[in-house]
Amino acid sequence: MAALPTPSVPAIAARHRGLNRAEICDQNFVEFVRDWQGEAAERPQPQAPVLPGGACRAADFVELFESQLISRHLDLMARVLRVRNKVFYTIGSSGHEGNALVARLTRHTDPAFLHYRSGAFMAERFRKLPGLDPIMDSALSFAASQDDPASGGRHKVWGSKPLWVLPQTSTIASHLPKALGTAIAIEQARRIGHTLPVPSDSIAICSFGDASSNHATAQTAFNAAAWTAYQKLPAPVLFVCEDNGIGISVKTPDGWIARNFAERRDLDYFYADGLDLAEGYAGVERAVEHCRRTRRPTFLHLRTTRIMGHAGTDFEIEWRSVEELVQVEAGDPLLRSAAIALASGLYTRESLLALYEDIRARCFAAAEEADRRPKLTALADVIAPLAPYSPEAVAAEAARSADEARRAAVFGGADKLPERLPPRHLAIQINQALHDLFCKYPDALLFGEDVAQKGGVYTVTKGLHKAFKGARVFNTLLDETTILGLAQGYATMGMLPLPEIQYLAYFHNACDQIRGEAASLQFFSNGQYRNPMVVRIAGLGYQKGFGGHFHNDNSITALRDIPGLVVGCPSRGDDAATMLRTLAALARVDGRVSVFLEPIALYMTKDLHEAGDGQWLFPYPAPDQAMALGEGRVYAPEAEDLVIFTYGNGVPMSLRAAREIQARHGWQVRVVDLRWLVPLNEAYVAEQARSARRILVVDEGRHSAGVGEGVITAIVEAGLGAVPLRRVVGVDTYTPLAGAALLVLPGDADIVAAADTLA
Ligand SMILES: Cc1ncc(C[n+]2csc(CCOP(=O)(O)OP(=O)(O)O)c2C)c(N)n1
Numbered sequence: 001m002a003a004l005p006t007p008s009v010p011a012i013a014a015r016h017r018g019l020n021r022a023e024i025c026d027q028n029f030v031e032f033v034r035d036w037q038g039e040a041a042e043r044p045q046p047q048a049p050v051l052p053g054g055a056c057r058a059a060d061f062v063e064l065f066e067s068q069l070i071s072r073h074l075d076l077m078a079r080v081l082r083v084r085n086k087v088f089y090t091i092g093s094s095g096h097e098g099n100a101l102v103a104r105l106t107r108h109t110d111p112a113f114l115h116y117r118s119g120a121f122m123a124e125r126f127r128k129l130p131g132l133d134p135i136m137d138s139a140l141s142f143a144a145s146q147d148d149p150a151s152g153g154r155h156k157v158w159g160s161k162p163l164w165v166l167p168q169t170s171t172i173a174s175h176l177p178k179a180l181g182t183a184i185a186i187e188q189a190r191r192i193g194h195t196l197p198v199p200s201d202s203i204a205i206c207s208f209g210d211a212s213s214n215h216a217t218a219q220t221a222f223n224a225a226a227w228t229a230y231q232k233l234p235a236p237v238l239f240v241c242e243d244n245g246i247g248i249s250v251k252t253p254d255g256w257i258a259r260n261f262a263e264r265r266d267l268d269y270f271y272a273d274g275l276d277l278a279e280g281y282a283g284v285e286r287a288v289e290h291c292r293r294t295r296r297p298t299f300l301h302l303r304t305t306r307i308m309g310h311a312g313t314d315f316e317i318e319w320r321s322v323e324e325l326v327q328v329e330a331g332d333p334l335l336r337s338a339a340i341a342l343a344s345g346l347y348t349r350e351s352l353l354a355l356y357e358d359i360r361a362r363c364f365a366a367a368e369e370a371d372r373r374p375k376l377t378a379l380a381d382v383i384a385p386l387a388p389y390s391p392e393a394v395a396a397e398a399a400r401s402a403d404e405a406r407r408a409a410v411f412g413g414a415d416k417l418p419e420r421l422p423p424r425h426l427a428i429q430i431n432q433a434l435h436d437l438f439c440k441y442p443d444a445l446l447f448g449e450d451v452a453q454k455g456g457v458y459t460v461t462k463g464l465h466k467a468f469k470g471a472r473v474f475n476t477l478l479d480e481t482t483i484l485g486l487a488q489g490y491a492t493m494g495m496l497p498l499p500e501i502q503y504l505a506y507f508h509n510a511c512d513q514i515r516g517e518a519a520s521l522q523f524f525s526n527g528q529y530r531n532p533m534v535v536r537i538a539g540l541g542y543q544k545g546f547g548g549h550f551h552n553d554n555s556i557t558a559l560r561d562i563p564g565l566v567v568g569c570p571s572r573g574d575d576a577a578t579m580l581r582t583l584a585a586l587a588r589v590d591g592r593v594s595v596f597l598e599p600i601a602l603y604m605t606k607d608l609h610e611a612g613d614g615q616w617l618f619p620y621p622a623p624d625q626a627m628a629l630g631e632g633r634v635y636a637p638e639a640e641d642l643v644i645f646t647y648g649n650g651v652p653m654s655l656r657a658a659r660e661i662q663a664r665h666g667w668q669v670r671v672v673d674l675r676w677l678v679p680l681n682e683a684y685v686a687e688q689a690r691s692a693r694r695i696l697v698v699d700e701g702r703h704s705a706g707v708g709e710g711v712i713t714a715i716v717e718a719g720l721g722a723v724p725l726r727r728v729v730g731v732d733t734y735t736p737l738a739g740a741a742l743l744v745l746p747g748d749a750d751i752v753a754a755a756d757t758l759a
C-alpha cells in the first residue's frame, strides 16, 4: 500500500504547550486534514476497495470512519462538558476506534460484552438496526439521564437491549467468564432442545484491554475456553484484546500480548492492525469468520493506542515526557483514516472537515439535550430494577407442578413419587426436589465440581446425571469463577442454571462473579437484561469427623451485603423442597439471582432429641406446595416466655435447648427458623419479637456482620430493644479441626446458658 503522509512529531511538539491533550488531538486532526498535500485518487465505487488491493471496500470505509468520528467526538464532548457538570464520565475510546471493525464484521445478534474503550464498536453496531441514534443514546448515558436507554442513568455503560450489548461496568476482566459462558450456552442449547433468543450460529464477543488480559479472571476464561476446545467441544467466543500497550500508567512489556497468546493451543490467535482500517479489515474478518465457522475460542489481538490519557483526570503530561505523548498522538488512528479518506478520493479536505465539524456539532447538541432530560432523583426509581419481585406470579409459578407422567417416569413409577414415600432427611429431599425441578424446567442445567456421575461429594445430586444426561447435568473444570461465569451465560441465553459451589469457603474466591456481575446486571441494564439462576452452596459448620475451616465455613457475611441477592437456608428436607421451588420461580418470573445455602451437617440428620427418634425426617411436600419468600417457620407459635430466632443448624440445636430451658425455668419457648437470610424480613422478625418476654438470637455464623446482627437491629429498630435479649453466636475465627470446632461454634449448652442469664 502507498505510504501516506503522517504529521511530523517535532512540528506538533512545537506548537502545543499549554493546551490540554484533548485540544491537541482535536487540533491535530483539523490541521492534518487542512494541510494535507497528498495525491487523491479517483473516487472509488462503493464496492471497490478503498485502497488498491485491500479488503475494505469504499462503502465499508465511509461508515467505519464515520463511526470512528462519532466515538472521537463523544470523547471530546465529554472532556469539555465534564467540567461544566453536564457529563459524568470521561474514560474515552480515543485511539481504539479501530474496534469499529469488529462491530462491522459481526452481527447485532452476536452478544457483546464490551471494554469501556469500545465506543466506536458501539457506534458501528448502531448501524445494524434502523431507527437507532448512537449519538443521542450515548449522550444520555454520559449525562446519567434517566432516559439513558442502556442503564436508565445508573452508569455510563456501553449497552443496548436491541443490539445485544450487555452493559459492563468497571471491574476489568470480570466479563470474560460470562462471555465464554454465553458462547458455550449458544452451542449447548441445541443439545437440550432449547430455543435461543439469537441465531444458532451466533458468537459471543468480548473486548478488554492489554493490561486486563493478565487478570486472574481473564486468565481463567482463556484457560476454560481452551479446556473446552481441547475436548473438541464448541465455544464460539471472540476475545478481542484492544492492545494499547498500557494500563493507566503501567506499560505492558513490548510484545507481551503476542508472546503470551500467539501460540496458545486451543485459543486461536489472530492479529489485526486497529490503527488502520484498510490494513486491519482483513485480519478482523479472518478472526470473526474463523470463530463463527469453527466454533473455536478465538483471540483477536487488535493493535490500538491510547490518546488523551486513561480518563479526563489523568494528566499524562505530569508523568510522561512531551516527546512520548506527541509520538503517541502522531499514531492517532483517525489521522490514518483521514489520510485514507483523502488519498482514496472519498473526501476532499473541505468535505472531510465539514463532516468532522458536523459530527462535533451533533455530539454537543445531543449532550445539551441530554442535560435537559430527567435525572434519577428518587430513591425508589434508582433501586426499582435491583430486586424485582412479583409475589403472586412467583407463588403461582412455584406451585405449578411438573407433568405427572414425566414425574412418574423419572421417579420410577406413580407409586414411587416422593410425596408417597415415607419421610426422609435433607439430602434426599434436596435430591428429590432437584429431580422435580428438572421435570418442570426442560432447560434447567446443573453443573459444578463432581456433581455428575458421582452425584456430588455428599451425593446430593446423585441420579440426576443418569436421569437427565450429560447435556443437562455435567462436571465443570475446577474453577468457581468459571462455574459462575457459565451460569451467567446460560441464563443470558434463557436457560435456568443451577450451578453448585462445592463448599461455602470456595465461593469466596469467585464472589465477584455474583457480587460485581450476576447480581448487578438488572440494576445496570435498568431491568432489560437478567441472568436468573439458583446457586447451590454447601456450607456451615458442625460436620462431625470431617473438616477444618474450609469444609465448615460459617461466614454468611460475604453473601449478606450483595445488593439484590436472595439467600435461603433450609434446616429440614421439606423446607428445602418448597424453598427450591420458590427460588426457581423467582429466577423464572423476576430474573432473580439466589443462593440456596445447604447446611452440610444436616444433610443426613434424622434424629432430633435422641438417637433413633426420627424426628428430623419429614414427608416430601406435594409438588404444588411452595414457601413464600421471607416467611419463617415457627415452632410453638403460642409460646411467649422466650423466643429464639435462628436458622440452619441452629434450628435443631434450639429445639433441643428449648426442652432443657423449659425443664429448668418452666418457660414456654418459641423457636423461629428464619429460613430466608437475605433479604432479612425485618417486619417478620419484629412481629415475632413483639409478643416475646425474652429473646435469644442463635446464629451459627460469625460474631461480626452476621445474620444475628441483622436480627437484633430489626428488633431494636422496631422499638423492642427493652426486651431482655442475648445473642449466641460463633467466634470471629477460622474453624479448627475435630472437636476444637465446637469451641468456636455455638452449641446446645451455650443456648441453655444464655437463657439462664435472661432468667
Ligand atoms: C479488577 C480491577 N482492578 C483494577 C481496576 C482499576 N483499573 C481500571 S482500568 C485499569 C487499567 C486497564 O488497562 P487495560 O486493560 O490495558 O485497558 P486500557 O484502559 O488500557 O484500555 C485499572 C488498573 C479495575 N477497574 N478493576
Ligand SMILES: [Mg+2]
Pocket (backbone or CB within 6 Å): 209, 210, 211, 242, 243, 244, 245, 246, 247, 248
Ligand atoms: Mg491498555
